[in-house]
Amino acid sequence: MSSPKKKLPYTIPGLDDASAKRLIEILQLRLHALNDLQLTLKHVHWNVVGPHFIAVHEMIDPQVDQVRAMADETAERIATLGGAPNGTPGALVEARAWDDYSVGRAGTQEHLAALDVVYQGVITSHRDGIEEVGDLDPITEDMLISQTSQLELFHWFVRAHLEDQGGNIKSPKAK
Secondary structure: OOOOOOOOOOOOOOOOHHHHHHHHHHHHHHHHHHHHHHHHHHHHHHHEEOOOHHHHHHHHHHHHHHHHHHHHHHHHHHHHOOOOOOOOHHHHHHHOOOOOOOOOOEEHHHHHHHHHHHHHHHHHHHHHHHHHHOOOOHHHHHHHHHHHHHHHHHHHHHHHHHEOOOOOEOOOOOO
16 A cells, blocks of 8 residues: 555646545555455355355356456556555555455355355445445546446345245355
8 A cells, every 4th residue: 555655656637636636545545455355255256065056156257257257457546546455465454454264165055145145245345345446536436336236236146045935045154
């Protein structure tokens, strides 16, 4: 992340240095969350087993691809703002405020219940980011809104596997 006292080499016309730096900080945390999510989704893809294996296995790969594209878009926005995106695993682990995904080889329902919680966290933090960037930059806000829309759709896909006919989520971790 950029130092608060160090001037950025450049930023977007019409955006002051302090606003750009704050946007970069927010986006760096979103980048970490998206990188973590795409790795977690790929982990699920490789480790899911059970009667609904193929449905979940095939549902996850397009999510991996789209979340990876979101991470790339976020990193490129950081660079556009004059920052230097950090996508290293060490930086991600050091900066994250959430626990590592703990499910290994397991059945579809166990993975989906855990993914339900993961998506809740990522979506909530993306929405927090939207709220904060809204006063700073409408372009960055629009990007995060678009990403959140897709994340919410993927979350619905996961929850549809956990939902009963009455609309209740069958997961002790669901909210």
